Amino acid sequence: MRGTAAQSGRRRGTDPPGGNAGGLSGHLRFLRYHKEGEISVNENNGAGVNKDIAARIRELREVCDMERIELAETLGLTEAEYARYEDGEKDFPVSFLYELAALFKVDLTELLTGTAPRLANCSIVRKGEGIAVDRYEGYDFESIAYKFIGRRVEPMIVTVGPETENDPPELVSHSGQEFNYVLEGQITVRFGERSFLLNEGDCFYFDPTVPHAQSAAGGKGARFLTVIMP
Known part of the structure; x- marks a missing residue:
C-alpha cells in the first residue's frame, strides 16, 4: 500500500476554494468541492445512491494514491469483487462501509452523504430525518445518529420483511459488537x-x-433498533 488517508499528499488537480490545506481535513474539503463541482449522479433511486457512495469511495482511494488491487487486498476481496462496489454495481454491506470509513479515517456519514457531521456535544434527529441506508436486500436501514461527530456506536432503525422458505436472508458477519431491540412485530x-x-x-x-441474519416472523414486517459498535 502506498499511503493512507492521513499520510498521502495532495491529489493532482485543482485545489478547492481556500487554497491547498494539508492533512486529512484538506483532502476531505477537496472531496466535497470535487463532488459538488464535477460528480453528477441520480439520487432518485437506489442505483443512484449506490453510484454516489461509490464515487466517494473512488475519490478517497485516489486521494490515498492507491490502486484498486491494493485496496481490494486490504479489504480481503478480489479486485473483481471490489470493482463491483466501486463501480456502483453491487449493494454495499454495512460492514464494508464501516471498514472503509475506519481505513480512510472518515466518519461513516461522510461516505453515505458526502457531508461531515457537525455536532460534537449532542445531536437530535427528529422523526423522519433519518438517512436511508439500503444495504442488504430485504433490509431497510435508517441511520439516526449521523449528525454526531466521532460517534463510537452506530444506531439504526431496521425494517425487515418476513422470511420466505425459498428466499431466506443471507447470513452476514462483521467486527465489533451488536445490540438489537424489537420495536414492532416479531423478529427471528x-x-x-x-x-x-x-x-x-x-x-x-x-x-x-458469528454469521447472523434477522427476518420478520408471523407473516408480516417488523422493525427493530440495531446499535453496532465497530
Whole structure:
C-alpha cells in the first residue's frame, strides 16, 4: 500500500476554494468541492445512491494514491469483487462501509452523504430525518445518529420483511459488537447454527463475527433498533 488517508499528499488537480490545506481535513474539503463541482449522479433511486457512495469511495482511494488491487487486498476481496462496489454495481454491506470509513479515517456519514457531521456535544434527529441506508436486500436501514461527530456506536432503525422458505436472508458477519431491540412485530434471529424468536420489547446482544441474519416472523414486517459498535 502506498499511503493512507492521513499520510498521502495532495491529489493532482485543482485545489478547492481556500487554497491547498494539508492533512486529512484538506483532502476531505477537496472531496466535497470535487463532488459538488464535477460528480453528477441520480439520487432518485437506489442505483443512484449506490453510484454516489461509490464515487466517494473512488475519490478517497485516489486521494490515498492507491490502486484498486491494493485496496481490494486490504479489504480481503478480489479486485473483481471490489470493482463491483466501486463501480456502483453491487449493494454495499454495512460492514464494508464501516471498514472503509475506519481505513480512510472518515466518519461513516461522510461516505453515505458526502457531508461531515457537525455536532460534537449532542445531536437530535427528529422523526423522519433519518438517512436511508439500503444495504442488504430485504433490509431497510435508517441511520439516526449521523449528525454526531466521532460517534463510537452506530444506531439504526431496521425494517425487515418476513422470511420466505425459498428466499431466506443471507447470513452476514462483521467486527465489533451488536445490540438489537424489537420495536414492532416479531423478529427471528439466525445466529450461527441457532435461531431465536424475539417479540416486541425483547433485545439481543451478540458477537457479530458469528454469521447472523434477522427476518420478520408471523407473516408480516417488523422493525427493530440495531446499535453496532465497530
